Amino acid sequence: MTWLLVLTALIVLGVAEAVLPRRSKQQSHGFPWFWVVFPITTFAVALTVYSFLPVAPLGIDSGPSPYVPLSELPEDPFESLWKGQILWAVTAVAGIGLSLWAWRRGRI
DSSP states (O other), X not given: OHHHHHHHHHHHHHHHHHHHXXXXXXXXXXXXXXXXXXXXXXXXXXXXXXXXXXXXXXSOOOOSOTTSOGGGSOSSHHHHHHHHHHXXXXXXXXXXXXXXXXXHTTOO
């Protein structure tokens, strides 16, 4: 997961490096909403991708966490997984729409 988050941070920094020099030459149009929404969106997309990867990609099953008592584990372990996948996917789609809106309105 670390490599995915590092790649996401590099994407955000690359876009910032490409866009910010142009922005200083232009007149801004209000609050820069793009720079609020875009980083959140990129991380949401990365976490959506990560949530669909296999749990144990190397075939190593770590079992339940030693810090969580078995009585507190959910009866259906896939229920929380699906909720996380849906949450990140909805956040990613909404963020993409908001990023496009902010970009087209010149809120960069």
